[in-house]
Amino acid sequence: MRQLNPFANIPTIMTAEEIIEFAHNRSTRLSMKSSLRLKRVERTRIREISRLQEFTKQVKTKIDDAVEQFPSLDRLHPFYLELAEILVGTDKLKQSLGAVHNCKPSIESITEKHIQAIKLSEDHRQMKKSRRAAKGRISSILRATAANLDFIIEAKKKLSRLPGIAPNIPSIVCAGFPNVGKSTLVKNVSTAEPEIAYYPFTTRQxxxxxxxxxxxxVQIVDTPGILDRPMAERNDIELQAITALKYLANVIIFMIDPSEACGWTFDQQVTLLSEVQKMFPLNPILIALNKIDIAPPDQLEKARTKFPDAYEIVAVEGTGLENLLNDAVDEVDLKPMKESIKDYLASLPRDKS
Ligand SMILES: Nc1nc2c(ncn2[C@@H]2O[C@H](COP(=O)(O)OP(=O)(O)OP(=O)(O)O)[C@@H](O)[C@H]2O)c(=O)[nH]1
Ligand SMILES: [Mg+2]
Structure with missing residues (x-):
């Protein structure tokens, strides 16, 4: 089955030193069954050529694991492309993938040149020397690109942790200030197990x-909290929430904590809501007043007056959630969703099985 996160299936990527060691071990372990009738120098020739070929083959396979098996950035779903930009930087990633890929022609030509030398030599010591020299030069090429491989490994680590999105299922995205109870709601109603804590910025992806x-x-999306500040000042964690709103939200549940136990005022939260409404004018937005169990009556009254249609919930207890989710699903317009499913599936890597 196709992985829903395009980065989830990349094979293990080795560092430069790991590739060198791995290829070296494979090439020296190669068992030769050449005929005993051959002269020693001929047996050496066959063995040295095979070892070098094996070394190069393994190096190239490991390079392909890092580069060819990395999902093509040009075909990524915009949600993943934007997260790749936020989390690792796509220019640097493309540059690193390109640099590692570009090692292959030099590796091939070094191999070719030294195989020719071994073929032409009549001295078995000289043959071994050629094989060693070739391996040394290939190792130097790998070492020169070690930082690029490290960058790709780090990128894979970060990106493979992203959630998989199912394209054919409506998405409800929960957004709001930090600490208002988004994760509490998502955990209460779904399979997700987000961390919940009394302090802000608990959810970081x-x-x-x-x-x-x-x-x-339905899939319900928990996002990191966002503050009411200009886009340019947002940090990488907040930007991930904006990306989810931008590309996943068929409907948005905007959570407000009128008790202000979250640490921000009701008015600040209202400002953020109008920002979100301005950013996403086409998405249905349901407003949920959370923590009404602890909201002081005057604060609750103020919130009710401002948002008479808002849902009143107690996420920790599950109160009001069923009604809220039913209405959220009713808001989803399935038609444009169906049209985008084909595009999304086409952007995923092909099934290798
Ligand atoms: N009294 C009360 N506390 C709640 C309610 N919902 C959540 N909380 C508490 O509010 C705190 C923050 O909850 P989280 O679910 O982690 O909030 P969040 O919006 O996901 O926070 P970030 O991930 O930091 O953005 C926790 O201590 C929760 O137990 C509620 O309905 N009533
Ligand atoms: Mg959270």
Whole structure:
């Protein structure tokens, strides 16, 4: 089955030193079964050529694991492309992938040149020397690109942790200030297990949970909290929340904490809501007043007056959530979603099995 996160299936990528050691071990372990009728010098020739070929073959395979098996950035779903930009930087990633890929022609030509030398030599010591020299030069090429390999390994680590998105299921994205109870809601209603804590910025990346609402499968997206500040000042963690809103949200649940236990005022939260409404004018937005169990009556009254249509919930207890989710699913317009599914599936890597 196709992985829903395009970065989840990249094979292990080795560092430069690991590749050198791995290829070296493979090439020296190669068992030769050349005929005993051959002269010693001929047996050496066959052995040295085979060892060098094996060394090069393994190096090239490991390079391909890093480069060819990395999902093509040009074909990524915009959600993943934008997260790749935020989390690792796509220019640097492309540059590193290109640099590692470009090692292959030199490696091939060094191999070719030294195989020729071994073929022409009549001295078995000279043959060994050629093989060693070739391996040494190939190792130097790998070492020169070690930083690029390290960068690709780090990028893979960060990107493979991203959630997989199912393209054919409506997504409800929970957003709001830090600490208002987004993760509490998502955890309460879905398969997701986000961390919940009394302090802000607990959630540091997008998390997706699944649930059924009536007959409909739904994914609910927990996002890191965002502050009411200009886009240019947002940090990488907040930007991931914006990316989820931008590319995943069929409907947005905007959570407000009128108790202000989250650490920000009601008015600040209202400002953020109008920012989000301005940023995403086409997305249905349901406003949920959370923590009404601890909101002082005057604060709650103020919130009710400002948002008479808002849902009132207590996420920790599950109060009001069913009604909220039912209405959220009713807001999803399935038509444009179906049209985008084909594009999304086409952007995923091909099934290798
Ligand atoms: N009293 C009360 N506390 C709640 C409610 N919902 C969440 N909390 C508490 O609020 C705190 C923050 O909850 P989280 O779910 O981690 O908040 P979050 O919005 O995901 O926070 P970040 O990940 O930091 O953005 C935790 O201590 C929760 O137990 C609620 O309905 N009532
Ligand atoms: Mg959270």
């Amino acid at each position: 997008v998390i997706i949970g699944h649930l059924r609402v009536g007959n409909q499968s």
